[in-house]
Amino acid sequence: MTDAGPLTGLVGFADALRRAGVACGAERVGAFVAAVEVLGVGGPDRVYWAGRVALCAEPDDLARYDAVFAAWFGGRPAPPAVRRGVSASALAALGGEVAGTGRSQVLAVAASDVEVLRRKDIASLSAAERAHLRELLAVLRPVPPVRRSRRRRPARRGEVDPRRTFRAWLAAGEPVRPKHRRRSVRPRKVVLLVDVSGSMKPYADALLRFAHVVARRMPVEVFTVGTRLTRVTRELRWRDPEQALAAAARAVPDFEGGTRLGEALRAFLDGWGRRGAARRAVVVVCSDGWERGDPALLGEQAARLRRLAHRVLWVNPHVGRGGYAPVQSGIAVVLPHVDRLLAGHSLETLALLLEEVGRA
Amino acid sequence: MTPDDLAARLDHVGYLPDQGVATAAFLAWRMRRPLLCEGEPGTGKTSLALALARALELPLIRLQCHEGIDAAQALYDWDFPRQLLHLRALEAAGPVDVERAEASLYTRRFLLARPLLRALEEAPCVLLVDEVDRADDEFEAFLLEVLGEHAVTIPELGVVRAETPPLVVLTSNRTRELHDALKRRCLYHWLEHPDLAREIAIVRRRLPGVGERLAEQVASTVRRLRTLDLIKPPGVAETLDWAEALLTLGMTTLDPPAAAATLGAVLKYREDVRRALSAGVLDVPPGSTIGG
Numbered sequence: 071m072t073d074a075g076p077l078t079g080l081v082g083f084a085d086a087l088r089r090a091g092v093a094c095g096a097e098r099v100g101a102f103v104a105a106v107e108v109l110g111v112g113g114p115d116r117v118y119w120a121g122r123v124a125l126c127a128e129p130d131d132l133a134r135y136d137a138v139f140a141a142w143f144g145g146r147p148a149p150p151a152v153r154r155g156v157s158a159s160a161l162a163a164l165g166g167e168v169a170g171t172g173r174s175q176v177l178a179v180a181a182s183d184v185e186v187l188r189r190k191d192i193a194s195l196s197a198a199e200r201a202h203l204r205e206l207l208a209v210l211r212p213v214p215p216v217r218r219s220r221r222r223r224p225a226r227r228g229e230v231d232p233r234r235t236f237r238a239w240l241a242a243g244e245p246v247r248p249k250h251r252r253r254s255v256r257p258r259k260v261v262l263l264v265d266v267s268g269s270m271k272p273y274a275d276a277l278l279r280f281a282h283v284v285a286r287r288m289p290v291e292v293f294t295v296g297t298r299l300t301r302v303t304r305e306l307r308w309r310d311p312e313q314a315l316a317a318a319a320r321a322v323p324d325f326e327g328g329t330r331l332g333e334a335l336r337a338f339l340d341g342w343g344r345r346g347a348a349r350r351a352v353v354v355v356c357s358d359g360w361e362r363g364d365p366a367l368l369g370e371q372a373a374r375l376r377r378l379a380h381r382v383l384w385v386n387p388h389v390g391r392g393g394y395a396p397v398q399s400g401i402a403v404v405l406p407h408v409d410r411l412l413a414g415h416s417l418e419t420l421a422l423l424l425e426e427v428g429r430a
Numbered sequence: 431m432t433p434d435d436l437a438a439r440l441d442h443v444g445y446l447p448d449q450g451v452a453t454a455a456f457l458a459w460r461m462r463r464p465l466l467c468e469g470e471p472g473t474g475k476t477s478l479a480l481a482l483a484r485a486l487e488l489p490l491i492r493l494q495c496h497e498g499i500d501a502a503q504a505l506y507d508w509d510f511p512r513q514l515l516h517l518r519a520l521e522a523a524g525p526v527d528v529e530r531a532e533a534s535l536y537t538r539r540f541l542l543a544r545p546l547l548r549a550l551e552e553a554p555c556v557l558l559v560d561e562v563d564r565a566d567d568e569f570e571a572f573l574l575e576v577l578g579e580h581a582v583t584i585p586e587l588g589v590v591r592a593e594t595p596p597l598v599v600l601t602s603n604r605t606r607e608l609h610d611a612l613k614r615r616c617l618y619h620w621l622e623h624p625d626l627a628r629e630i631a632i633v634r635r636r637l638p639g640v641g642e643r644l645a646e647q648v649a650s651t652v653r654r655l656r657t658l659d660l661i662k663p664p665g666v667a668e669t670l671d672w673a674e675a676l677l678t679l680g681m682t683t684l685d686p687p688a689a690a691a692t693l694g695a696v697l698k699y700r701e702d703v704r705r706a707l708s709a710g711v712l713d714v715p716p717g718s719t720i721g722g
Contacts, residue, residue: 236510
């Protein structure tokens with residue numbers, strides 16, 4: 071591979087792939103070039119497979135890879151970077167500024183105002199109150215729920231630990247008091263499914279911010295549901311909430327769309343939940359239950375979710391309002407399969423939700 | 431050796447790879463990089479490693495990952511009870527020189543080699559790290575170290591290094607996302623369900639007693655089941671189970687009563703069985719031509 075021609079072509083291809091959204095770093099590109107070298111530039115098939123095993127790292131990459139490969143080696147220029155969905159401005163339209171304009175506004179708020187804000191319905195907040203709410207959200211301190219682990223840890227009492235006992239005997243040269251061990255606890259997985267459809271518009275921004283705060287403190291998977299399912303765990307990994315929210319807004323193509331909860335829930339269970347994400351997890355669904363799809367499907371999927379998960383908590387902002395009755399078709403069919411129905415329309419109820427999750 | 435040669439060898443030991451699998455395995459072997467296999471359950475991730483070991487005539491060492499797996503289960507452990515017995519035996523034989531007694535305790539014969547250490551010691555070999563997504567993510571970092579260096583340091587003994595690195599196959603069911611650092615070290619292959627002709631060939635290869643017609647009918651029916659919206663679409667393993675079940679009953683063709691009686695070999699959920707029956711997949715026996 072001393073000849074510059076093919077090498078430039080290969081690296082250029084990798085570059086086009088990167089622009090299309092496949093995260094192939096220098097190490098992968100190096101592996102790709104080495105793989106082509108091992109196989110020889112015999113034909114497009116070989117280059118195709120060399121690139122597919124060396125440059126891709128997850129199933130989502132494969133479709134992009136195929137597209138870029140066809141474009142690049144078919145002689146056509148690479149397509150521009152793929153940007154799915156809406157711009158950050160869509161999120162701003164949801165009620166929260168994406169860039170931190172609200173940050174500079176220093177709000178001198180008396181304690182009583184904080185109390186009022188804590189209880190106020192998020193949908194009825196003014197822009198200044200929203201900015202303040204964001205700051206209050208950031209100081210929530212979520213505590214993860216725990217479960218018993220398979221792993222045992224040394225303990226003062228409990229079953230006898232033969233390994234440590236023998237080891238102590240060995241060190242002492244004579245039998246000593248037996249050592250003990252016990253099962254330890256580990257954080258339990260938490261899954262948040264946030265409805266971002268039109269009817270949830272006033273709450274989606276606050277709920278995603280809430281998800282971001284939670285994600286920084288415990289192992290959690292976050293998905294948005296609307297007409298489709300989008301995983302935003304990766305996007306919410308940004309430390310800065312504004313950056314995280316902007317990344318999530320770019321990733322979610324169905325902001326303010328309709329709701330097909332049943333289908334989105336099924337996509338979650340098939341693609342993630344059944345494989346392990348929902349098993350023994352605490353699953354929190356934030357949705358008002360306005361279902362445009364088939365309620366029977368939603369009920370079936372909610373039942374599946376209940377069988378997989380440790381606890382299913384349903385958060386419906388409308389529960390907090392006076393005179394609420396769970397009559398929407400969606401909520402009515404899921405209620406039998408839900409452990410708790412919670413409000414989550416204000417900061418206070420979100421804090422309550424956190425307590426509930428921590429106890430689950 | 432070329433990918434085609436490797437494909438032929440895999441074919442010879444009863445694993446029928448497509449071009450992608452053969453090329454991925456070939457590259458992993460020649461580039462000495464671990465191969466990370468993902469794919470739907472039942473697409474032959476684990477059996478690829480088993481077949482590679484047989485095709486390359488190398489021993490297979492398997493590390494089954496589970497939650498809470500740690501170095502003592504994956505790498506090595508000291509055999510404390512035996513060390514204790516040894517010490518007792520030394521004492522019984524007469525006065526003991528403490529230094530020498532201790533040195534004699536931390537020798538290779540009191541070391542229990544777990545799969546990773548065995549793979550380094552017995553290399554060249556095929557190391558299968560099965561369902562790596564079930565292990566905790568701390569374990570991944572530890573695995574990375576062993577896979578990257580092909581060596582491990584045992585404080586009491588020294589470094590164990592593999593002369594020829596083992597051919598490592600990792601499988602994952604994507605129950606959680608693997609760490610990027612681990613993925614970066616690996617070649618990646620996504621396994622698909624085989625196409626119809628290949629699946630028929632697999633059935634006939636694995637179960638020589640199954641006739642052409644039955645194999646075709648079973649494979650094409652399973653294919654149609656996969657297109658239904660099932661909770662657990664059947665994999666190749668289920669196709670084989672089903673064909674074997676029918677073979678055991680002495681069937682030579684797939685008729686609806688026999689299919690209904692043996693459906694438990696393919697579909698493991700009541701909802702799926704109901705859906706398959708209502709979609710009429712089993713009512714009309716599929717035609718005897720390929721693609722029917």
